[in-house]
Amino acid sequence: MTELAVLDPAIGFIPEEIDPTLDLFDEIERLKVEKNAILLAHYYQEPDIQDIADYIGDSLGLSRKAAETDADIIVFAGVHFMAETAKILNPSKKVLLPDLNAGCSLADSAPGDQFEAFVKAHPDHIVVSYINCSAAVKALSDIICTSSNAEHLIRQIPEDQPIIFAPDKNLGRYLSKETGRDMVLWDGVCIVHETFSEKKLIRLKVQHPNAPVLAHPECEEAVLRHADFIGSTSNIRRYARESEATEFIVATEEGILHQMQKDNPNKTFIAAPPESGCACNQCPHMRLNTIEKLYLCLKHEQPELLMDEVLRLRALQPIERMLEMSVGVK
Ligand code: 13P
Ligand code: SF4
Numbered sequence: 001m002t003e004l005a006v007l008d009p010a011i012g013f014i015p016e017e018i019d020p021t022l023d024l025f026d027e028i029e030r031l032k033v034e035k036n037a038i039l040l041a042h043y044y045q046e047p048d049i050q051d052i053a054d055y056i057g058d059s060l061g062l063s064r065k066a067a068e069t070d071a072d073i074i075v076f077a078g079v080h081f082m083a084e085t086a087k088i089l090n091p092s093k094k095v096l097l098p099d100l101n102a103g104c105s106l107a108d109s110a111p112g113d114q115f116e117a118f119v120k121a122h123p124d125h126i127v128v129s130y131i132n133c134s135a136a137v138k139a140l141s142d143i144i145c146t147s148s149n150a151e152h153l154i155r156q157i158p159e160d161q162p163i164i165f166a167p168d169k170n171l172g173r174y175l176s177k178e179t180g181r182d183m184v185l186w187d188g189v190c191i192v193h194e195t196f197s198e199k200k201l202i203r204l205k206v207q208h209p210n211a212p213v214l215a216h217p218e219c220e221e222a223v224l225r226h227a228d229f230i231g232s233t234s235n236i237r238r239y240a241r242e243s244e245a246t247e248f249i250v251a252t253e254e255g256i257l258h259q260m261q262k263d264n265p266n267k268t269f270i271a272a273p274p275e276s277g278c279a280c281n282q283c284p285h286m287r288l289n290t291i292e293k294l295y296l297c298l299k300h301e302q303p304e305l306l307m308d309e310v311l312r313l314r315a316l317q318p319i320e321r322m323l324e325m326s327v328g329v330k
Contacts, residue, residue, distance in 0.1 A: 016296060024295045028052055031298040037073035037096075039294075040065055042082065043233040044255040044286040049077045049294060056259060058234040059085075059131045059146040060326070063319070066090055075298055076305075079285050081107045083305045084135050088315050095305040098293035102285045104132050106218075109188030110167040112136030118164070122184055125164045126157060129318070132190075133167050135307060139314035142321070147171065147217050147232035149326035154179050156325055170194070174217045174224060192283045193218035195274040196251050201226055204249055208270065212245050215272075216252035223251055223272070234330070240264060254281045 018024075029052070032039060040062050041053035050056050055065050059082065066074055066086035073094045076083035081104055083097040115137050119127055129141035130150070138144055145153045154175055157163060165172035166186030170193065176183050196219055205213065205226065212228035214236045224230055229239045233256050240248055240260050250257060251272035260269050274280040297303065 018292055018295065022295075024291050025052055028291075028295055028298060031295075032075075035073050035298065035301070036071050037075055037298060038065075038069050038071035039075045039077060040086070041077035042079075042255075042286065043237070043259060044253040044283050045077045045289060046255065046287060046291070047258040048291045049289060050255070050258055052291070052294075053077060058148055058232045060148040060232070060329070061234055062086075063089060063131070063146070064323070066095075067323070069093070073298075073301065075294065077289050077294060078102070079104045079107075079283075080305075081132055081134060084307065084315075085131060085138075085319065087305045087307050088135060088138070088312050088319060091307075091309075091312060094301060096297050096301060097303055097305055098290070098297040099288040100303040100305075102288040104285055105191040106130065106132040106167050106188045107134050107137075110134070110137050110186055112140070115166065115186070116140055118166075118186065122162070122164055125162045125184060127164045127166070128154065128157075128183075129166050130168050130171060131319075131322075135311050135315040137166065138318055139311055141166075141318045143325065144318045144322040145326075146322075148235060149322065149329045150175055150217075151178055152329050153322065153325050154181055157181075168218055170220055170224075171217045173221060174230065190218040192253050192281060193251075194220055195276075195278075195280040196220070196223045196272045197275040198222040198226070200273040200275075201249070201251070204270065204273065208247055208249060210245060211247040211249050211268075211270065212239075212243065213249045213251060213272070214239055215250075219251050227251065236260075237263065238330070240267065240269070252281075253283050253286065255283075255286065 039053045067089040075096045079102040087095040127141040128143045131146045163183045165183040167188030169185045172185040214229045215227035247268040254271045257269045
């Protein structure tokens with residue numbers, strides 16, 4: 001079978017051959033039980049990983065799950081900032097990420113030092129940061145939010161309090177419009193959600209006039225303006241389940257279509273088309289995780305997410321504030 005690599009912190013990647021006779025699904029299940037590990041997966045993971053996960057969710061659901069689990073090991077099938085958040089919330093657990101290089105364009109757009117200067121340049125502003133950011137940016141923030149709870153949180157901030165919103169300018173612009181709040185926006189975008197083509201979306205709507213367009217708020221304004229529903233991945237999934245419609249156009253990373261199709265075998269889901277004919281509606285960071293890397297990660301209990309305790313405690317406060325302020329939000 002494919003030669004894969006397992007991370008050794010001292011020497012980098014070393015190749016490891018996986019026995020081709022192994023059933024990796026059985027092996028992962030066995031290792032999960034043996035090691036008292038929980039596998040948390042985001043909707044943008046490949047279908048095989050979603051199928052073997054103990055919990056699949058959006059960023060809010062995954063954070064809540066990571067905070068409350070009593071497993072000894074959290075294997076995070078998602079990206080780096082998600083695993084980091086799990087470690088911040090539940091530091092006594094061993095947190096593993098199948099590929100430590102699974103980053104995020106939004107998190108990368110806001111390096112800690114530049115963000116610190118930006119915050120200093122806007123004194124008296126409350127800093128609301130989208131969870132898709134590094135621990136360093138979280139530590140400089142007052143409140144963390146996700147796409148499920150952002151509007152709910154911003155509505156709780158006094159009207160005369162100026163706000164910085166980072167790092168996603170598309171989500172920030174959408175929230176400004178919804179809440180009527182003027183916000184200073186950091187200039188970051190998600191490389192996946194900015195690829196959807198408005199022109200192709202309009203063409204698709206003409207071909208499928210009865211299909212509601214379900215879009216993630218990380219999409220550009222030109223795409224959001226054609227949406228019938230805008231929400232987080234979990235809320236897009238819920239909408240499709242509860243709707244009477246039988247076909248839907250979905251403008252977010254296409255990994256979510258797997259659960260939507262499983263929930264609704266008789267409904268049709270059409271992925272909104274990207275600008276070029278590429279597979280750019282698949283997140284290259286999320287897709288670094290594979291079932292093989294997941295197996296090796298559980299077997300060797302690495303790569304492990306480690307964090308400086310001072311940074312962790314500073315980053316914890318705005319995340320805890322988010323959880324307190326969004327009790328009951330789905
Ligand atoms: P949610 O699943 O919280 O909607 O976030 C989407 C996303 O882009 C995660 O990286
Ligand atoms: Fe980051 Fe976008 Fe990938 Fe989500 S889909 S991890 S926001 S790059």
